Amino acid sequence: MTLLLVAPLVLIVGYIFYQALPILSLDFIFTNPKDGMRSGGIWSPLLGTCYLVLLSLAISTPIGVLAAVFLNEYAKDNWFTRMVNLAVVNLAGVPSIVHALFGLGAFVLFAGLGKSILAASLTLAIMTLPVIIASTKQALAAVPMAFREACWNVGATRWQTIRHVVLPNSINGILTGLILEVAHAAGETAPIMFTGAVFYKAIQEGDLFAYGPFDQCMALSMHLFTISTQVPGVPHALPFGTAIVLLGTVLMVNALSIIVRTRLRARKKW
Amino acid sequence: MVKTDVMIEIKDLHVRYGRREVLRGVTLDVYRNEVLGIIGPSQSGKTTLLKVINRTIDSVPGAVVSGTVKVDGEDIRQIKDVYALRRKIGMVAPLPVGLPMTIFDNVAFAPRMAGIRDRRQLEKRVESCLRQAALWDEVKDRLDTLGTKLSGGQQQRLTIARALSHDPEILCLDEFSIAIDPVTTMRIEDVLKELRSRMTIILVTNLVQQARRLADRIAFLFNGQLEEIGSTEVIFSDSPRSRKTYEYVNGVFG
Numbered sequence: 378m379t380l381l382l383v384a385p386l387v388l389i390v391g392y393i394f395y396q397a398l399p400i401l402s403l404d405f406i407f408t409n410p411k412d413g414m415r416s417g418g419i420w421s422p423l424l425g426t427c428y429l430v431l432l433s434l435a436i437s438t439p440i441g442v443l444a445a446v447f448l449n450e451y452a453k454d455n456w457f458t459r460m461v462n463l464a465v466v467n468l469a470g471v472p473s474i475v476h477a478l479f480g481l482g483a484f485v486l487f488a489g490l491g492k493s494i495l496a497a498s499l500t501l502a503i504m505t506l507p508v509i510i511a512s513t514k515q516a517l518a519a520v521p522m523a524f525r526e527a528c529w530n531v532g533a534t535r536w537q538t539i540r541h542v543v544l545p546n547s548i549n550g551i552l553t554g555l556i557l558e559v560a561h562a563a564g565e566t567a568p569i570m571f572t573g574a575v576f577y578k579a580i581q582e583g584d585l586f587a588y589g590p591f592d593q594c595m596a597l598s599m600h601l602f603t604i605s606t607q608v609p610g611v612p613h614a615l616p617f618g619t620a621i622v623l624l625g626t627v628l629m630v631n632a633l634s635i636i637v638r639t640r641l642r643a644r645k646k647w
Numbered sequence: 648m649v650k651t652d653v654m655i656e657i658k659d660l661h662v663r664y665g666r667r668e669v670l671r672g673v674t675l676d677v678y679r680n681e682v683l684g685i686i687g688p689s690q691s692g693k694t695t696l697l698k699v700i701n702r703t704i705d706s707v708p709g710a711v712v713s714g715t716v717k718v719d720g721e722d723i724r725q726i727k728d729v730y731a732l733r734r735k736i737g738m739v740a741p742l743p744v745g746l747p748m749t750i751f752d753n754v755a756f757a758p759r760m761a762g763i764r765d766r767r768q769l770e771k772r773v774e775s776c777l778r779q780a781a782l783w784d785e786v787k788d789r790l791d792t793l794g795t796k797l798s799g800g801q802q803q804r805l806t807i808a809r810a811l812s813h814d815p816e817i818l819c820l821d822e823f824s825i826a827i828d829p830v831t832t833m834r835i836e837d838v839l840k841e842l843r844s845r846m847t848i849i850l851v852t853n854l855v856q857q858a859r860r861l862a863d864r865i866a867f868l869f870n871g872q873l874e875e876i877g878s879t880e881v882i883f884s885d886s887p888r889s890r891k892t893y894e895y896v897n898g899v900f901g
């Protein structure tokens with residue numbers, strides 16, 4: 378059964394890896410695309426994706442976690458709370474192209490950020506926010522009510538209870554939700570296409586700070602789209618190489634989440 | 648009765664959950680250093696009454712309270728620091744709750760939250776509470792293991808130790824024995840006999856014989872109203888004031 382589930386994944390990754398093999402090297406990662414993207418590496422889009430993902434999560438994580446804590450731990454159950462909860466659930470299901478248009482209107486045009494890493498990250502943040510709120514709320518709700526009541530009974534404040542009992546015992550689920558959103562943010566093309574990602578941009582190779590917040594950037598997901606469909610004469614291995622790096626990044630992040638979860642589960646306390 | 652001898656004064660207490668009224672005009676006094684047993688069929692509002700006393704009813708959605716409750720002469724609806732009120736009261740819930748932290752931290756939690764940081768002071772407090780709860784000998788060598796990993800009966804004694812950890816004047820126990828074995832129940836009853844000289848105890852119980860063994864006075868709560876309150880001898884005599892009381896304590900219904 379496990380084999381049946383894992384086999385397709387292994388086959389897909391194996392196939393892409395096999396196709397990408399001729400091109401994979403450290404150079405591939407650390408050089409910009411060259412010759413109208415028909416050769417060279419993926420440094421510029423890789424770094425762009427890292428910027429976008431990190432910045433967007435840096436924005437959406439604190440807001441999302443705080444919102445979830447508020448909704449789950451403080452908010453009274455009234456029509457307003459119910460409406461907010463409903464909105465969160467529905468926003469989590471909005472197609473990413475809608476977020477893209479919202480980001481274009483709100484951040485690029487209205488807020489005057491122009492097409493930039495900042496505008497694109499904000500757009501990704503808006504996209505990931507409802508999912509983070511929903512997953513964090515779920516993690517908080519999994520902590521038994523009896524623990525909270527036991528804390529209140531001995532005179533602990535609501536915040537003390539959250540800080541010392543609820544959060545430490547839901548961090549596992551919260552992290553899992555966040556890490557899944559890393560993959561989500563890294564993989565989407567639509568939300569960044571109109572708000573900050575460009576088809577081509579060369580940056581200082583090997584410089585981790587090559588982009589500024591108001592620069593436009595390349596991104597792996599969009600680069601993959603470009604070289605597989607928009608540019609004639611791209612060597613076969615190039616898109617596969619790009620795919621394997623994107624896939625590898627996502628798989629690495631997921632592996633990290635599994636490690637974190639197993640380590641936390643080993644410490645599971647009830 | 649001199650005023651200071653009343654620890655808790657409840658007057659015309661009404662509690663609704665949404666539109667359902669579950670306490671309908673309860674008036675009773677709890678005297679300082681007595682053991683008041685509260686008996687009554689389930690759903691009669693016993694737990695609700697306890698939640699009103701330490702104001703955890705505040706966090707029950709839809710609960711509406713009216714009437715006055717004074718603890719130590721202070722109207723609890725008017726007090727500013729609800730956490731200070733809760734620290735005056737130890738509360739033991741029906742199901743044992745070991746918090747997901749070490750045994751030591753379980754008992755040190757309340758003192759820490761109240762601002763005590765000194766390790767030695769905490770150690771002393773933890774030991775004395777665990778001793779009072781008759782748990783010390785069983786756990787003294789593994790205070791750093793998880794409270795949630797103890798057996799049910801041990802967790803219930805841990806809950807009692809935690810309820811004592813903030814040095815309360817009042818101890819409320821809500822059907823503490825429904826999830827534990829008879830031997831542990833008897834041990835905890837012995838604990839309560841020790842504690843009764845030092846604090847006011849409210850013992851909500853589904854076992855009328857337990858109330859008979861421990862309580863000085865007994866309140867019979869029926870359907871949200873106080874059917875009768877009186878000394879244990881009277882309640883268990885052949886002629887309590889209310890016919891229903893007689894039938895309930897003799898197992899005719901309930």
Ligand SMILES: Nc1ncnc2c1ncn2[C@@H]1O[C@H](COP(=O)(O)OP(=O)(O)O)[C@@H](O)[C@H]1O
Binds near residue numbers: 664669689690693694
């Ligand atoms: N949080 C709540 N919301 C709505 N109704 C409740 C809640 N808690 C208790 N009740 C209802 O109030 C009544 C009294 O409950 P309770 O005080 O727990 O009685 P007892 O402890 O005597 O069994 C019951 O009918 C119960 O269903």
Ligand SMILES: [Mg+2]
Binds near residue numbers: 694
């Ligand atoms: Mg009850």
